[in-house]
Amino acid sequence: MIGSLILRLTIWFLLTADFTVPNIIIGIAIAFLLPRGYTSPERIKDWLSMLKKILIAIPVAYIEAFEIIIRPHNGEDMILERAKMKRSPIMIFLDVFLITFTPKTIVVRHNQEGCYEVHRVFPIKKP
Amino acid sequence: MIDVLSYLFFGVGIFFWFWGTSHLVGKRSVLFKLHSLSVADTLGSILIVIGLLIKIPSRWPLLTLAIISLAIWNTMLGYVLAHCSSDEAENQKEFPTETL
Amino acid sequence: MNLLLIAMIAAMLIPMYQALKDDDIWQKMLALGSISSKAGIMTLFISVLRDDWMIGAVGAIILTVGNAGLMLLAHIIKRMDDL
Structure with missing residues (x-):
């Protein structure tokens, strides 16, 4: 709830770059009026650890x-990577984002048992 | 000094572009090309926008938004393309058509 | 700055060539996605070159919404293949 409001207001102010009172009022009004999807309770600790991981990535x-x-890097293969169970959709999204953001690995599929199928490249020694 | 720094960022970014897109030509798998494209399009483009940001800091809100959206969209496009193109090639029976 | 712009255009010609040449749909999608993000960056760059921030806003909008269409298209193509 609070998280999505902060996200929307951040995007609004980055887009408009205008800190006058009417603009702030419009931004807050839009942030409240936009329909919300599912809300999932997230602990602050999860968000902080995720933020740290993104900054490291x-x-x-x-x-x-x-x-x-x-x-x-000429070799390519598929590996299975186990994810933490019982994660909310937003955390799964951020996990996929983190793995795919680094150039050597791309998530191909996230299956129901909580595994990511990761495609990666690696160097091959010339024989 | 600032000019030199921003030109350095532009140069490295354009080098990333050329390196990554040069892999696009040739007979490799889609996934392999995606890896080099993520170097070129995400990381190289972020470098170029950072170069712009150093050159003209007064426009930081717009450029920051550009960097964030570039990172998120390009990464997600890579994931979606990988997902869709690999589904077609292998194990169709894992997802029966009626559930889709 | 002009030289850098010419280099960018040259870099954009590579995926265009690839998109025209290759018949496989996924390779084509890859090349088109590459073109779209490069075009967005070039728009931002030109806006700095000309010091015109209306163009800059257009570039930022291209970057924010540009790839969403390609994602939808990828899903449609996959769905058509499944049928």
Whole structure:
């Protein structure tokens, strides 16, 4: 509830970049009036750990990008990665986002048993 | 100084673009091309927008929005394309058509 | 700045060539997605070049909504294949 309001207001202010009183009123009104989907209770701790993971993922993504550029990664395979059970949809979305954001790994499917099928590339030594 | 820094970001970003899209030509699997495209389109484009951000900091709200939406949409597009294209190729019976 | 723009256009020609050449639908989708994000970035870049922030707003809007259509299209293609 509070989380989605904050998200909408952030997007509104980034889009308009205008902190005058009428604009703030319009933004809050729109944030309240937009229909909400399901709401799932999330603990603050989950959000903080997810935020930390995202901040770590950005430099890791660039490091992996340079690794891919310097050494050609020709091998490709599929691995199964186990996810934590009983996660809410938004957390699953963020997990998928994190794995796919790094260039070496892409989530192909998230199946019902709580596994991600991850496709990845790796370097192969020339024989 | 600031000019040099922003040109450095542009240069690296455009290098990422060329490197990633050069893999698009050739006979590899869709998933392999997706990996190099995520380097080019997500990371390279973010570098270019950061270069713009350094050059013109006064427009930060618009450019920050551009960076965030670029990261989220490109990543999700990669996931959706990977999902859809791999479903077609292998194990059709895992998802029977009537449940879709 | 102009040279950088020319380099960007050259980088955009690669996926265009690929989209025209390849017959496989997924390779085509890949190339089109690449074109769409490159076009958005180029719009932002041109807006800085010309110091015109209306163009910049257009670029930001392209980036925010641009790829959603391709995602829907991917799902439609998959659904058509399943039928």
